[in-house]
Amino acid sequence: MQSDVTSPKQYLEELPEDRKEPILKLRQQILDNLPKGVEETMGYGMLGYVIPHSVYPDGYHCTPEKPLPFMNLASQKNFIGVYSMVLYAKKDLYDWFVSEYAKRCKYKLDMGKSCIRLKKMNDIPYDLIGELAGKVSAQEWIQLYEDSFKKKK
Numbered sequence: 001m002q003s004d005v006t007s008p009k010q011y012l013e014e015l016p017e018d019r020k021e022p023i024l025k026l027r028q029q030i031l032d033n034l035p036k037g038v039e040e041t042m043g044y045g046m047l048g049y050v051i052p053h054s055v056y057p058d059g060y061h062c063t064p065e066k067p068l069p070f071m072n073l074a075s076q077k078n079f080i081g082v083y084s085m086v087l088y089a090k091k092d093l094y095d096w097f098v099s100e101y102a103k104r105c106k107y108k109l110d111m112g113k114s115c116i117r118l119k120k121m122n123d124i125p126y127d128l129i130g131e132l133a134g135k136v137s138a139q140e141w142i143q144l145y146e147d148s149f150k151k152k153k
Helices: 008-013 015-034 085-089 091-104 126-134 139-152
Strands: 039-043 046-051 069-075 079-083 114-118
Touching: 008 015, 008 039, 008 079, 015 046, 015 069, 015 079, 015 126, 039 069, 039 079, 046 139, 069 139, 085 091, 085 139, 091 126, 126 139
Parallel strands: none
Antiparallel strands: 039 046, 046 069, 069 079, 079 114
16 A cells, blocks of 8 residues: 655554554664664655665665665555565575574564555564564665676676
């Protein structure tokens, strides 16, 4: 469920009541752990955490006028989605996350390549999401992104 609001504050205000507390907790974990050079914004109708043009002028290769995505957080119809582009690009981080999730949650991980679907509001590993947000520096993400993108050219 993409939103057409233009600020994180507006996004949070429009959340359904049952999603406010978990989204606010996840957002705080992400903000507390974001690496230097990553900023919160709205992106793709979700809370977005991006490498701004001031840090990475090239922007996102699909739409260079947009900043380089790092993470997103969204209230979807049937789950809360955490989208981590770094998980998609860095296999050892993906493996770490899958292993840690199993240790910290009693329910099976529901995950795509970069989308973590949190369906059980009473079993969200808030601290793990915070750790994930801080695992890779902005510069390391830029390098991973460029290496992955250049290989596909």
